[in-house]
Amino acid sequence: MFTYRDERRLFAILSVIIVAALVALVQVSAARSGTTSPLSAVVDSVAGIFEMAVGWTTIAARSGLSKLAQTPHLVRENAQLRSQNIRLEQQNARLHEALAASSAERGLAPTLTQNLHALEARVIGFPPEGESQSVTINRGSRDGIHRDDGVVNADGVVGRIAEATPFVSKVILITDYTSSVPAMVQGGRWWGIAKGNLTSVRMEYISQDAPIRVGDRVITGEARSFHSGALIGTIERVERSDTGLYQTATVRPAADLSSLDRIVVIPK
Amino acid sequence: MSSFRSNLRATPYREPGWERAALYLALALLAQITFLHFFTLRDATVSPVLIAVIWFAIQADARRAVIYGFAAGFFEDMLATGTGGAWTISTTLTALLAGTLSRGFFADSIPLVAGIVVLSTLVRDLTFWLVMQGQGYPPGLGALHFHRALWQALLNATCVIVLMLVMRYRERGLSEPK
Numbered sequence: 001m002f003t004y005r006d007e008r009r010l011f012a013i014l015s016v017i018i019v020a021a022l023v024a025l026v027q028v029s030a031a032r033s034g035t036t037s038p039l040s041a042v043v044d045s046v047a048g049i050f051e052m053a054v055g056w057t058t059i060a061a062r063s064g065l066s067k068l069a070q071t072p073h074l075v076r077e078n079a080q081l082r083s084q085n086i087r088l089e090q091q092n093a094r095l096h097e098a099l100a101a102s103s104a105e106r107g108l109a110p111t112l113t114q115n116l117h118a119l120e121a122r123v124i125g126f127p128p129e130g131e132s133q134s135v136t137i138n139r140g141s142r143d144g145i146h147r148d149d150g151v152v153n154a155d156g157v158v159g160r161i162a163e164a165t166p167f168v169s170k171v172i173l174i175t176d177y178t179s180s181v182p183a184m185v186q187g188g189r190w191w192g193i194a195k196g197n198l199t200s201v202r203m204e205y206i207s208q209d210a211p212i213r214v215g216d217r218v219i220t221g222e223a224r225s226f227h228s229g230a231l232i233g234t235i236e237r238v239e240r241s242d243t244g245l246y247q248t249a250t251v252r253p254a255a256d257l258s259s260l261d262r263i264v265v266i267p268k
Numbered sequence: 269m270s271s272f273r274s275n276l277r278a279t280p281y282r283e284p285g286w287e288r289a290a291l292y293l294a295l296a297l298l299a300q301i302t303f304l305h306f307f308t309l310r311d312a313t314v315s316p317v318l319i320a321v322i323w324f325a326i327q328a329d330a331r332r333a334v335i336y337g338f339a340a341g342f343f344e345d346m347l348a349t350g351t352g353g354a355w356t357i358s359t360t361l362t363a364l365l366a367g368t369l370s371r372g373f374f375a376d377s378i379p380l381v382a383g384i385v386v387l388s389t390l391v392r393d394l395t396f397w398l399v400m401q402g403q404g405y406p407p408g409l410g411a412l413h414f415h416r417a418l419w420q421a422l423l424n425a426t427c428v429i430v431l432m433l434v435m436r437y438r439e440r441g442l443s444e445p446k
Contacts, residue, residue, distance in 0.1 A: 126305035127348045128297060130313055131396065134349040136301070162349050170349045177405060178350055198412075 119143055119265045124168070133176035133196060134159075135260055140167045148225050150266045156231035156254030157181070157220060158263050169265075173257050174201055174232065182221035183232055185212050185249075191221060194232055194251060201233060201251040208247055212238055218251050225268065284327050292320045293340055301347050312419035314427050317344060318362065318392060322385055322428070325363045326370035337363025351396075352403045358395035362388045378432050382425040389421035 023039065030037035067074075125136030139145050141164045151158040151171050159173040160181075172179050179196035183203055190210035192203040203218055216235045220226040237250040296316035304313050321340050325333035341359030345351050366388050370380075394417075397410035 125301045125347075128300040128317065128344045129315060129348070129355070130305065130308075130311075131351060131400075132349050172349060177409070 117144070117267050119145065119267070121169075121263055121265055123260045123263065133173040133179070133198065133257070134162065135171050135173065137169050137171055137263065137265070138167075139265060140165050140169050142166045144267060145169050145265055146267060149268065150220075150225040150227075150230070151263050152230055152266060153255050153260065153263045155256065156233060157226065158255050158257065158260065160225040161265065171263070174253060175199060175257055181226065181232065182223040183218050183251075184221050184228075185210065185235070186217040186219050188212070192246075192249070194218065197250075200236070201253055203235070203249040203251050205246045206249060208240070208245060210247065212247070212249055214238060216249075218249070226266070227268070284324060289320070289324050289336060292323075293317065293336075293343070296320045297340075297343055297347065309423060310416070310419045312416045312423055314423040315389070315420060316427075318359070318389060319385070319424055319428055319431075321359060321363050322366045322381075322388055325366035326381065326384065328367065330364060330367045330371075333363045333367035334360055337361075351400065354396045354399040354403065357399050358392045361395055362392040365391060376432075376436075378429055381432060382429050385425045385428045386421040389424050390417055393417035393420070 026037050026039060119139055121137040121139040123135045124138045127134050137151075145161055145164045147161055147164055149161040149164075151160060157174055159171045159176070159179060161169050162172040163170040174181060174194065174196055175198060176196040177198070179194075179201075181194045182191070183194035184191045185203075185206070188210060190206055190212060192206040194201045194203045196202075201218075206212060212235060214235050214237065218232045218235060220228055220230040220232060222228040231254045233251040233253040233255075235249045236252045238247060239249070240247040296319070299316055300313075304316070307313060317340050321333075321337050324336045328336065337360040338356060340363075341356035344355035344359065345353055348355060366384050369384050369387070393413060394410050397405070397413060400409065401407050
């Protein structure tokens with residue numbers, strides 16, 4: 001006679017046999033039909049997740065170890081590339097400077113060719129407190145420079161020599177308060193006096209009936225420092241009153257006086 | 269050597285030596301005529317010469333301050349164009365002013381020295397343009413340049429404040445027990 005415990009045991013055994021039979025049937029059926037059984041799919045999917053996790057960890061570890069092993073080589077390579085980069089940057093800077101110098105020389109070349117006694121010079125100094133619009137150049141009376149010689153650059157009039165010492169000279173720019181240059185508006189040959197105004201040039205004493213316009217070019221007249229025809233700048237603004245005898249024009253200098261480097265002194 | 273008279277831990281006050289003062293002046297002049305021109309703020313540039321003059325004036329007696337200011341202004345006139353004796357006169361007067369103002373106060377007070385620098389910059393600029401006017405320049409240039417002078421005063425005062433803070437930090441570091 002079966003007891004209660006024996007009955008449970010028998011039931012469990014029968015259940016296991018039934019499940020095993022079902023699994024076997026499913027597997028056999030899948031194998032016969034050549035498809036993946038649902039059970040295999042579930043197991044493979046779950047296993048696949050773990051496989052991927054382990055795989056990624058392994059790859060990362062191998063890659064890390066490999067990089068660690070290559071570190072000395074990478075450090076050397078990095079240093080070589082850095083030094084190469086510095087060399088190339090220096091070379092680039094040199095080439096840029098050579099290009100700029102070449103351009104500046106090309107710009108000054110026509111002026112030097114037109115004036116046989118013209119003398120090229122470089123700006124080497126500035127006024128100590130910026131109180132005046134002037135610069136110091138590296139040529140002096142030993143090079144044949146005299147007071148009141150005209151100074152131009154590739155773009156136009158720069159100023160005139162104010163002091164010439166044996167080795168250096170001081171140039172008063174056309175924007176200085178003390179600068180005063182006879183000038184004329186190129187289109188109509190209307191005369192005036194171009195005076196410095198700190199940041200620009202004011203052309204004063206232009207005849208009231210002169211039809212000057214913004215954009216007209218202003219050039220030097222024949223005078224102590226310059227021969228006629230050197231470009232001073234272009235008219236920016238015209239001040240005209242109904243009662244005045246003269247009109248005044250504000251002229252923007254053609255030469256960039258804030259970044260002077262190479263200039264030409266033209267002895268008269 | 270200390271420039272801070274009220275610092276009890278500092279070494280006793282001594283006047284700055286001529287050699288060091290002359291070196292500072294030469295360096296300041298060199299900086300002003302070569303590269304400081306490129307560092308402007310609203311057309312104003314810091315003036316190391318004026319800072320050197322004030323630094324000397326607040327530490328030395330009035331006679332030496334005047335001599336130092338005279339030398340600084342003289343060299344500025346030599347290096348400038350068409351200023352005649354304007355820098356000589358204005359810088360000498362500024363040195364005298366700075367020396368006199370600092371007599372009754374502690375010279376290690378940063379706000380006080382910064383105030384003296386601002387006042388000196390403005391007075392020097394005004395005096396300069398007055399003398400230039402006397403030398404034939406058009407009148408009113410002092411007023412025209414007042415805006416620039418204000419910015420220069422601000423730059424000079426900032427520079428002096430930074431310098432004094434650095435010097436104070438250095439002296440404290442040196443006087444700390446190891």
